[in-house]
Amino acid sequence: MRDVLLIAKREYLEQVKGRAFKVTTILIPAVFAGLIAVMVFAGKNSGAGKHIAVAAESPALAGVVRDQLLADKDARMVVDVIAPADAAAKADLIAKVNGKEIDGFLWIETPAGGAAKAEWESRSSGDFVTEGRLTDAVNHALVQQRLAERGISAGQVETLTKRIDLTTMRIEKGKETVSNALNTFWAAYAMAFLLMFTVIFYGMNVGRSVIQEKTSRIFEVMLATVKPSDMLAGKLIGIGAVGLTQLAIWGAAGALFASTALAEKLLAGEFTISISGIDIALFAVYFLLGYALYSTLFAGLAATCDTEQELQQYAPLAAVPAWLSFGLITYIVSNPNSVWSVAISLFPPCAPITMFLRMASQFPPAWQIWASVGLMAVSVYVVLWFSSRVYRVGILMYGKRATLPEMLRWLRYS
């Protein structure tokens, strides 16, 4: 045990002091924050700042449409009203669009007794955000106008057509809690991504470290005093501790950031992510199990390779479960209790990611969590049995990469 701890400590210190650890600790949250900032910025600014014209026969209708559009502060639109509009006005507007004086115009026709018609004419198509805003505004205005035509007072019209937004509630243990579907999704996505990233990153890290020891030919020196199983155990513990350290740094930095005034301003109510103690505990459990699974797998495989390039050929073993889990992300979040969601969250290579996605939308029954943890523990044991034997033989073998039949033969004489 003393040897295991010494090796773990050496591995831990070497990695924590290394440049890669410092770079990833700072860079990864920075990249994350940058991506989120870009996404939020792009979302707020898409279709914003446009200069358009609204053309209708009825000045009142055009005015209401304009007021509707200006009410949306995010859009920051400049809206001209052309009313009453005729064919000459239309030709003039087309010329203006063509001459890039305005971005486009909304042409509304309300023939008496016929169906109303609205056209949006611009140089580009595919601006869904602007189209959505315009559709909302025209419909809202038409409803108001029709109600007014039927003799309903302006005040009543306002009350009748007032728009409401859905409030999503989540029922947990028989009690209602306010939940924001989108925020839940983002929280799940972030935690699952972080989990997958760290599990696979540190799993591969173990593989790389084994290759490095193999190429630096340190094994023969070490094995003259230390058992191979102690070396493997020390390495897994040491690198696992590095992973936990990094997660703890991110966690602490995140908590610290969330308590600052800046965060309050930025997240301003609409972006509250609540993470409970159970979430954190399960995150740690799934990190450790997922890490154990991938790292033992890669330690065994690395022992059969001579170079990192050869090890890269095994990377799909980690990438495919990750893709699979992320490909199913919307399905799992919207159908957390379907047979497929349950099945994939029990499947060990995908469990850490998919179980977290399910937890976010609805907390799964306890037995399913226990079952997935149990299945993972069993598969860790099986992979460890296989890997430690391959490892024992492989680390002293140089030359070409071992084939599967060779590895199976190694199982016998180790």
Place this chain on the structure above:
Amino acid sequence: MAAVVELDCVSKVYEQKIAVKDLSLRIEAGTMFGLLGPNGAGKTSSIRMMVGITMPDSGTVSLLGKPFARESLRRVGYLPEERGLYKKMKVMEQLVFMGQLRGLDPATAGKRAHAWCERLQILEAVDKKTEELSKGMQQKIQFISTLLHEPELIIMDEPFSGLDPVNATLLQDTLIDLKNQGRAILFSTHRMDQVEKLCDAICLVNRGRAVLAGGMREVKSRYERNHVQMSFEGDNSFLQHPAIAEYKDYAGLVEIRLKPHADAQDLLREASRKATVWKFEVMEPSLEEIFIQTVGEKIDA
């Protein structure tokens, strides 16, 4: 006296290849033992079984007078041929780590490492990362890490390869000191001149079997003094003398191998009649010749 290490009829087979077959040898305290043999003869395989990296298929290994046990490895120092160090670690950290793995506490390991670095003249390197050092320096660090825990059995696979003559001599002298302190030292090498100079006993392995073993003097005495080295000036027709099996003429210096039981004195008389002889020395064959002869015969067989 109990042997420090003893192999008794040890065999090891990898898949189809026989690595070691019925090998027996013993090394006593205070001796230097040379394990010789061509590439792939089974030297490294034998050593790996002594230090528990692999287990023999049959036969027994005894370490320090007891059947092999992992605890005994704390008293063994092993420098493999394929050398490895943690490249990113600083020299002193590395030495202390290695010392700790072999049971030392950090303070003792540090103190001894410092003393050794001083002795081997690499004190200025202790705070550098291993990857920044020259190959020769790295080799010295490995050498130190092998000796830090004052092992009773020191096993070195090709310890002098890649060292310049000054450093090779430095390490050689260190090994002789250790031997005189009563440690048992086993080393394998291809350099027969070093073996001849340093070793008290040898074992020559070929194709996994011991083909020649025993004390250095005893092994050599099994071979006839049938080698002549001479230098002369003048007529060289005496080289056709019937006692000569073969000769090599290196411009004035001739190396002669005599036929079995030939009379060297008669050759000397013949030579002095025809030429001026400056030097005429009858020698036992060098270890190198014994090596080539023994291994070569086996390959022919």
